[in-house]
Amino acid sequence: MGIVVQKYGGSSVADAQSIKRVAQRIVAARKAGNDVVVIVSAMGDTTDELLDLAHQVSPLPTGRELDMLLTAGERISMALLAMAIGNLGQEARSFTGSQAGVITDSTHGKAKIIDVTPGRIEHALEEGAIAIVAGFQGVSQTSKDITTLGRGGSDTTAVALAAALEADVCEIYTDVDGIFTADPRIVPTARRIPELSYEETLEMAAAGAKILHLRCVEYARRHSMPIHVRSSFSTKSGTWVVEAPEEKPMEQAIISGVAHDRSEAKITVVGVPDKVGEAAAIFEVLADSQINIDMIVQNVSAAATALTDISFTLPLADGQTAMTALARLKDQVGYDQLLYDDGVGKVSLIGAGMRSHPGITARFFKSIADAGVNIEMISTSEIRISVVVNEDQIDDAVAAAHAAFDLDSDEVEAVVYGGTGR
């Protein structure tokens, strides 16, 4: 009988009714003979409501106080969940991130986990209790202040605790039955992927698939912790994210799936003098502004002009900051103009099998062209091909690629249980 770590997101504990339903599920796992540790997010919209309150009292609250405020959210959901479990006759004890031993650095709002010392969790398990742990939060090693882990924080808490407790599995509960070959809202015939390697899952997360965050998958890979992504509304097996040792390859399709991302914008710096250091200057100023660049394309310059165009994509939210930073650089770099396009999106094909199968790229591009979609930018990794297309054509491109690689199922497999989507 091993340790099972389960993580439930905000939509799974949005109200008293949902909390009671999740409690039953947890008790069932305990009664099956497992030691159970549950990581829980704040209820539904709690975090947004708290943020709203914060901005009513201060336009620019400090990270320390914002973290203190937001961590109240999980405190509420975890205590309620423990009560609901207690009401079903099982003992449950809730623990804050600090009590659970989630030690972080001091970067408020996006702290990194530097150690996990789950002594109190182990003690609770030894005494037969179910441990409920607040996701998304920790305590700074140096200042002893409360920190939050930032986006995907609860998933990361779950994997980190699972690794520290040497759990058998880290179950991430969501409102769909796992990871699908494409977003079922766009491709109704998308198939559930039974098994994915960490590598493929990382590429899918980076390509915009919303189920798992990059960071949590990276943590799981580093500690070889199996993740089981599944629905909190059904008992079906979901998607297992596991290691795929080369000597024992998983039975898998050449292509795992098609992901898309609507959250990017494209900036083009037109007429950059084609000489050493110009591109470096541009990306240095963006890095100084803490902006993560995704894809970069530089055209070969026309010899006559010795000018080139540099295009790159970045998170929509950083668009204004980037444009302002680049505008300040105009005299130094001497470019002609800046173009900003927030009407773009990214479509990616992911599959570990493409390593050993030539012709994948050509088939991907042809399927998109046949759907009448123009490709604006291209970027590739060993197991992924991404293209930037017009935002309005994302759905067409996803559907076309999904069909071209025979990913369509004969029946509709995906059921989106919750109302909120992810």
Added chain:
Amino acid sequence: MGIVVQKYGGSSVADAQSIKRVAQRIVAARKAGNDVVVIVSAMGDTTDELLDLAHQVSPLPTGRELDMLLTAGERISMALLAMAIGNLGQEARSFTGSQAGVITDSTHGKAKIIDVTPGRIEHALEEGAIAIVAGFQGVSQTSKDITTLGRGGSDTTAVALAAALEADVCEIYTDVDGIFTADPRIVPTARRIPELSYEETLEMAAAGAKILHLRCVEYARRHSMPIHVRSSFSTKSGTWVVEAPEEKPMEQAIISGVAHDRSEAKITVVGVPDKVGEAAAIFEVLADSQINIDMIVQNVSAAATALTDISFTLPLADGQTAMTALARLKDQVGYDQLLYDDGVGKVSLIGAGMRSHPGITARFFKSIADAGVNIEMISTSEIRISVVVNEDQIDDAVAAAHAAFDLDSDEVEAVVYGGTGR
């Protein structure tokens, strides 16, 4: 340059606007050159809303989880208050009860403070920051679990921290200008009392005056910590609660004020055999049910019957429990019947001066009789006389006694600023 501890209740921080107003007040105290420590309660109705959620998931939540849940309330208000202060250009840091070093026993829901180790608060003050501390909460010395202090808990936190920090004063902010000679809603001409001894304040709290809780005054008396009760809506001086050493008596009226209490019920056990041990049996069963008895009256028995009646008052909320417990005792004690009356109230006259002034009791009774009010029970201490009267006649009795002891002011002094009353 000393340390000032300020405590703001839930109605003072009910919304973003109130929090910003309180923040200004705190910053003013800091700018006047004080080190400032602020104790804050949960915003407005937060605690009730959380309790409601708890009862939706479990009819009988454990104390541990209830405390975990409720302490989220102060976490929210203290972080918001720290942000609002930051927005005014002063650094403020919020601390949970645990972080502030409020060490308690393990009695969830009504934990007792057993030690205060405010190292982090002192450190924050040394660095020039304002410290915001969650009221009402602490951490268990043995289990390290989060505890709450129960009713009046935030006031007690404030006094306990003030004592541990050797503060100059503990300011308790409320929505009236201090403690009055009577409830201004009943007696519009009630006067603000500039100074009260701990002893008198304790008697007033026990007699139903709602401004300060018994427990916090007891703590202050034990540590000789001056309390200044004042309004968060004005800058007027309020009521100082201080020691009154006998060699240096305070300038004070014979009578401090008239208090009343509508939260009591009266039970009469009729026809109790007048022999040793019968009364003990009755009050033992009540004590076993955790019921606090207030006043007790036993009539002299008629020699012919050797039967007596025992009446006592108790909190209204415990009425049903007490009646059930006593009913089970009928055969053992052999009484005739139980009478229950929830239509009663208590009116009390308090004043350290009555020790040395005979005739006070007579004048008090006469004023009540002249107002046409019947006295049902009487109880006295060295500095207090209390009577139980019909609930509908409380206001008349209070007004009559207030006038009889020349407590009326020439003008209306009391302004109730908030909407909620206390």
